[in-house]
């Protein structure tokens with residue numbers, strides 16, 4: 001990611017855009033923040049918000065004509081917030097809390113002719129910027145037409161306060177000035193820059209023709225002269241218009257004095273559109289709370305209640321759904337910034353690595369986001385970059401990649417024509433996880449397919465390479481895919497019948513030249529098998545896997561199959577193209593085990609009934625637990641009458657590892673009648689352990705086979721430690737990079753495992 | 769370089785040599801970093817004990833730190 005890519009990505013996420021009220025406010029008062037403070041009765045903090053942005057809050061806060069109000073999002077679900085009356089409440093019960101700083105004096109002779117509210121604002125802003133202004137009015141007081149218009153809403157002392165404020169910032173105030181055209185003409189000489197406030201200055205006194213006013217800069221045709229305020233066309237008088245014009249003019253005048261562009265970057269000045277996206281669905285309606293006494297304004301209680309109706313407009317739509325973004329407390333805009341910074345680190349700790357490796361690459365956020373923010377793409381590309389530059393932490397994906405290699409190796413991989421045939425029109429591709437989870441079901445579904453499809457249906461036990469892709473291992477991934485394509489080619493390019501949505505997505509995206517079909521769509525077109533388990537009476541909640549997000553046809557076939565077999569099903573609260581990942585996607589659960597668990601819980605929590613139905617092996621593996629009953633659809637169709645698909649135990653990492661190899665060995669002998677190959681001697685070691693130890697091994701990503709290897713090595717060499725007190729043994733073995741340790745004890749015809757652990761630190765090679 | 773000691777009295781004995789373990793300096797390495805630590809080792813055959821709490825505690829911490837460098 002380079003800086004321009006970062007900027008482009010950041011611009012997609014509108015979470016930091018102004019809420020509707022602030023954007024519509026000509027001076028961008030943080031009304032959302034104000035509402036939050038008022039709702040909590042934090043009056044000082046509320047006042048600070050006004051002091052920070054408003055000129056003379058004691059005046060403007062009391063009488064703002066709230067042009068923001070029609071834009072308030074609350075209007076969709078009730079009435080818009082009474083922002084003006086709430087500001088009035090705030091300034092009536094607080095004094096000034098915060099005084100914006102005054103910059104060092106920079107010189108320049110500045111005059112403001114007319115002391116209406118726009119002139120006052122211009123004089124205030126310029127004086128604060130270090131350009132003390134001379135504010136000149138023919139009237140005996142400040143405010144132009146304002147005091148007359150506002151009447152009792154403005155106590156007279158607020159103008160005294162305003163005067164004191166202006167003087168505090170170094171402004172000079174001349175009241176009761178006698179102004180004629182000649183005097184004004186002399187001002188053109190005397191001052192470098194002049195603002196004319198049309199609310200208080202008589203245009204007839206201009207010594208030049210006023211001409212047109214530039215709407216962006218408020219510059220008049222006369223050099224160094226600016227004008228604004230007063231009544232706009234036939235619109236009613238607006239005090240906020242005065243404030244906006246005064247502020248706008250002050251910025252132009254400051255730029256004029258600096259000799260820089262008057263027009264650059266002024267799009268967000270004044271009321272402007274916002275790209276903020278706020279979903280109001282599900283928020284209860286609420287009507288406006290009005291003041292019982294309109295003259296006195298809100299009571300404390302009324303103000304609190306009205307402010308509490310604010311829905312604090314923001315987006316965070318993706319964060320509301322995604323366990324990963326919630327876990328790291330980021331929204332995509334902040335997330336990509338962190339990723340960018342992480343990648344820029346040359347020396348030091350790249351502390352965002354784990355975050356980058358924890359995204360499930362599921363694309364849910366992209367579907368949710370109004371601007372399709374591609375978090376998955378960013379995390380994926382960053383992983384590829386980390387691998388390419390040698391910055392990928394070796395342990396992050398080692399286990400999953402090891403399992404992939406094993407699945408592709410001779411222990412598990414198999415590609416054969418249907419027994420008794422020499423050509424294949426189809427090739428059944430169950431995928432690595434389904435083969436490991438339900439080998440019996442895979443076998444029965446294969447047999448079924450061979451009975452119902454013509455032209456020969458081969459079997460292909462392998463892996464699509466998704467783990468390599470998710471891990472950012474581009475080279476490895478393309479090797480896996482090209483080997484796979486070669487093998488399929490050698491079979492005569494049959495059509496792959498793919499059971500797993502992840503494989504299907506991988507082939508669709510990266511091997512478009514392969515002919516592929518979804519197993520579900522194939523089954524949906526065939527006469528379905530007789531169901532051999534007790535179909536539940538209450539509906540099962542269907543959980544779509546995240547990788548079926550863009551597979552509408554697959555999702556439809558699954559539902560159609562359920563209907564045909566009479567399996568009652570219902571939908572999740574969030575599914576289909578919005579489905580969550582179960583924690584397997586993107587190798588989330590390997591790079592971040594606790595988060596994987598949370599993702600699975602979140603997905604399971606979308607159920608609308610007690611029992612669930614998955615059609616991805618990993619979804620079921622991750623969601624099924626002591627409390628959740630979850631079936632796999634293939635297991636329902638081809639159920640082993642002895643095993644209830646809803647309550648079959650979780651298989652686990654070691655179980656899947658074992659079963660993949662056993663499936664190959666078994667099918668080779670049952671279907672193709674090959675002589676059984678002898679398996680590695682360590683596999684013959686019988687190992688018993690408590691469930692607790694099984695869980696511990698899973699958590700530590702250690703396979704039972706790793707433990708068998710340690711024990712085999714220890715027992716054949718005699719190199720182990722021994723604890724005479726309890727008869728246990730402790731030994732280690734390092735097949736490749738990781739050193740595994742097993743604490744065990746000999747038992748009748750095998751061993752009892754008491755613990756297993758591993759480390760990647762290398763010990764000196766012991767010379768035995 | 770200073771040596772951290774993780775040597776602690778232990779009931780484990782080397783089975784092959786029938787010896788109690790004794791503290792000894794060991795050079796452990798990971799990703800181009802070298803650490804001198806003291807661990808319990810068989811004085812006869814140099815079998816090094818990495819106890820579970822070390823492997824899943826301090827050692828893991830350091831491994832992950834180095835991986836993020």
Ligand code: SF4
Pocket residue numbers: 019020021022031032035071072073074081083309310311312313
């Ligand atoms: S609901 Fe609150 S944050 Fe949203 S536009 Fe209205 S005042 Fe602003």
Ligand code: SF4
Pocket residue numbers: 322323324325359360361362363364365366375376581
């Ligand atoms: S886990 Fe999925 S929804 Fe969450 S950020 Fe990653 S791709 Fe987006």
Ligand code: SF4
Pocket residue numbers: 012013014015277315316317318319331332333365368369370371372373
């Ligand atoms: S959905 Fe997420 S990424 Fe998209 S704008 Fe909202 S917060 Fe940003």
Ligand SMILES: [Zn+2]
Pocket residue numbers: 782783784785786787810811812813814815
């Ligand atoms: Zn020894």
